[in-house]
Amino acid sequence: VLCEVLKMVIHNDTQYIAVPYSEPQFHLTPLPHTTPQWGGVAVIDPSGSIETLSPSEAAASPILDTQQLYPEKLALQSVAATKYRNGILNTYTSHEDEIEIAPLPGDGNDQPFFILSESGPQYVVAVEPYGDAQGLQELWTIDGQSGSFERYVPADSLFGPQRAADLVRQSAPQTDWDRFSPAEPILTVIDDREYWQVRVIPEDNSGIAYVAFVDARSGDVDSFEQTDAITQFLAGETPVETPTETEPSETTAETPTVIVQRVAENGTVIETMTVYDDESVEIRTPTNSTAGTENTTTRALGS
Structure with a gap:
């Protein structure tokens, strides 16, 4: 039996602990094996x-009304297992229609994402095509109470959540990305157009600095700090707050002289560093590891 994270539940002023869990289901063919299935919920x-x-x-339990009951890890495993829809051999050969869970930047920013919808708690999982592509292939939603799965396949080419997070970073170069990070990109449909809704949060998870909406086709980014403006944008209205390349209150107001980006082979921005007028850049390249000497190139800014 595999237990999930403990969840605190309050019912009639009494506190309970709810633990969704999965259990193995045995199969004899084609070879003896087990697969995980939802076992139930333990209430303490x-x-x-x-x-x-x-x-x-x-x-049916009144204690667990509106709570997430389906195991989170099982939801992710079930979606990931659809990579074998064309057989195991396909994952070693042609990779036709093979998917993979979309990777996301940052630590602790893993799928599935949990949201509260009008129909109740939901898990959301975005998947990309196999390989280096950063496009959205499918979006899965899992009912947090019944465990029912729904799959959305976009009719047009959309980029994925990782690319959306990169675009949020690029749209706000004045933000200190060493202290903030884009989190939980969730696909949202507004006026029949898809947007990635991305929250920008401090590294200490103390709140939400602002919310960015990234057009999943064009890559345009609209950012809002005020709740009313966010609600208006989600409703398809023109927000009272003017969308800007967001400038959170805790970010530096000084314009950097140089912005240094560390970029992966596939073009993903891994890390961004800002350098100001009173600072310099040093690039060190080891030339003799045994002697411990280094070749140093220094450029003073403004010179």
Whole structure:
């Protein structure tokens, strides 16, 4: 049995702990093997007593009303397993219609993302084509209570969440990206057009600095700090707050003289460093590792 992260639940002023879990299901063909399936939810009351509920019992429990019941890790594993839709051999040969979970920048910024929708809690998982492409191939939503899966396949070519996060960084070069990071890109449809909704948060996770909407076709970025402006944009209205290349209150107001970017082979921006007028850049290249000497190139800014 594989247990999920503990979740605190309050019901009638009493605190409970809910633990969704999965369990193995055995198969004899084509070779004996097991696959994970949703086992249910364990509910722990204040006295320490544990009640194990089946999926149907958990859905009917008043204690767990509106709570996420389906295991988060199982949701991700189930989507990832669709890479074998054309057979195991396909993943070693032609890779036809093979998918992979879209990677995202930053630590602790992993899928699936959890959202509260009008129909209840949902998990969201974006997948990309196999390989170095950063386009969106499919978007999966998983009902957090029933475990039902739905798949959205875009009719047109859209770029994926990793590219959206990169565009948010590029749209705001004045932001200190050593202290902020784009998080949880979620595909949102506004007036029949797809946008990646990206939250920009401080590294200490103390809140949300602003929300950026990235057009999944054109790459245009609109950013808003105020909740009312965000709500208006989601409703397809023109926000009162003018969209800008967002300038959070904690970012530096001074314009950098040089912006240094560390870029991966596939073009993804890994790290950005800003350098100002009173600073210099040093590039060190080891020339003799045994002697410990280095060749240093220094450029003073403004000279």
